[in-house]
Amino acid sequence: MKILLAPDKFKGSLTARQVCDAMSEGIRLAHPDAEIVALPMADGGEGTAEVLTLATGGEWVTIPVLDPLGRPVQASYGISANKQTAFIEMSQASGLRLLHRHEYDPLKASTFGTGQLIQDALSRNVSNLVLGIGGSATNDAGIGMAAALGWQFLNDQDEPVDATGENLSQIRRIIPPTSPLRLTVDVACDVTNPLFGANGAAFVYGPQKGASAENIEKLDQGLRHLAQLIQSQFGVDLADVPGAGAAGGLGAGALFFLNATLKEGVKMVMEQTQFADHLYDADLVLTGEGKIDNQTLQGKLINGIALEAKKSGVPTVALCGTLDAKPHDITAIGLTAAFSVLTHPQSLDEALSNAYEAVRQTTFNVLRLLNRNTD
Structure with a gap:
């Protein structure tokens, strides 16, 4: 199974590289033999x-x-x-x-x-x-x-x-x-x-x-x-x-x-990182950012990634801190599914400090769901 990691940063807590690291750890726990391609991304702004x-x-x-x-x-x-x-x-x-x-x-x-x-x-x-x-x-x-x-x-x-x-x-x-x-x-x-x-x-x-x-x-x-x-x-x-x-x-x-x-x-970053080449023969794309909301529909990174992956028939799952998008919004973005990594009520400081482990754990849960035959 080839999994392409293409997240943005989680602003205030994790760089895109750190999000990739946390996702990779979660994947290894659920699917040790998976081929992981880590491609930290950005939307053209800071970072x-x-x-x-x-x-x-x-x-x-x-x-x-x-x-x-x-x-x-x-x-x-x-x-x-x-x-x-x-x-x-x-x-x-x-x-x-x-x-x-x-x-x-x-x-x-x-x-x-x-x-x-x-x-x-x-x-x-x-x-x-x-x-x-x-x-x-x-x-x-x-x-x-x-x-x-x-x-x-x-x-x-x-x-x-x-x-x-x-x-x-x-x-x-x-x-x-x-x-x-x-x-x-x-x-x-x-x-x-x-x-x-x-x-x-x-x-x-x-x-x-x-x-x-x-x-x-x-x-x-x-x-x-x-x-x-x-x-x-x-x-x-x-x-x-x-x-x-x-x-x-x-x-x-x-x-x-x-x-x-x-x-x-977004298009420029995808072009510079050769996203389309990395997408070839991938089975799943994992992306994410700090917040998914209606602005994500307006040409932001996750939208660009999901639509490109959809053209190739590759499902895309997004992780985020705050999930403020309705089901029809998630579909419009081109995502297969979206999950918040927050599992219980907590302060902003606590959420920021625990972001790495939260991304790791949620990635594990997503992969276990997608690969139930690994039990």
């Missing part, structure tokens, strides 16, 4: 770079960069074993995770540190980049990232402007670097917001980054101005591209400054 680095047998690199407010910080990214692909999460250098709540300020925040990570990867001669852009603290449309890669942004007096959200409206001329970027870039992007306007980066995501109503208007005007400038100077229209407003406009910045392709995070 994706680590998962893809692991999947490609790569190494983790840590370098000094500048955080969203220009302070020194250590940030990490992955490089595949063949040294050809870098896996970068912008949140490592430019994310809210690096700031205290009272420091949130998308006017002052910059993606410069993300550009430093990319520049370091280029210095190692990678030819491909996979970029995750979730969790940003910024609203600079990626001009900070671009500045770190050699782009120049000048005001009406031909003086450089600081590459931050509050200065977008001051830019009058953009000067590309002398050497073009020789890199294929795929960006994990699961939102479809345009760059500016009522559904754009500033209005939708600005408040959670600390922007006041007045600041949101200023940021939105800056994004609109930059889009108009890029269109007039380079003939490129980014305004209404779905996903351009992701990560404070970094979606648009990646499209223009990196010539990137925006992809659904």
Whole structure:
């Protein structure tokens, strides 16, 4: 019996790798001779770079960069074993995770540190980049990232402007670097917001980054101005591209400054981990995440895995902490079944601390049910 393990992390308790380990132990208790293929997964958000680095047998690199407010910080990214692909999460250098709540300020925040990570990867001669852009603290449309890669942004007096959200409206001329970027870039992007306007980066995501109503208007005007400038100077229209407003406009910045392709995070991760190849001749897929609810229907990891497995006629069982989905939802997701690993009432702290054993035990129970003839 071949069992493919493809779980996401259980946020706050277990990494995807740890979930695989717990599942493997449970399988061995119930079915010692099973062939187990462990494939830790991610949905394109936090943890994706680590998962893809692991999947490609790569190494983790840590370098000094500048955080969203220009302070020194250590940030990490992955490089595949063949040294050809870098896996970068912008949140490592430019994310809210690096700031205290009272420091949130998308006017002052910059993606410069993300550009430093990319520049370091280029210095190692990678030819491909996979970029995750979730969790940003910024609203600079990626001009900070671009500045770190050699782009120049000048005001009406031909003086450089600081590459931050509050200065977008001051830019009058953009000067590309002398050497073009020789890199294929795929960006994990699961939102479809345009760059500016009522559904754009500033209005939708600005408040959670600390922007006041007045600041949101200023940021939105800056994004609109930059889009108009890029269109007039380079003939490129980014305004209404779905996903351009992701990560404070970094979606648009990646499209223009990196010539990137925006992809659904789940599909990109499945592609990078060669999920379809691992699925071949599998008898069962075990997946999971911390919570299964109606959002799981909206293109998240479990949905993508279950639908792909269903095409191949492979049943998929999901484990989770909180199971908040009705039977018809579970069917719509493409799952054969879903089980919560919580077996009795307990506090959140207790549930988090006992997650490994809970996943192990529930996996054992599932396998015993599916393999009753092993008794």
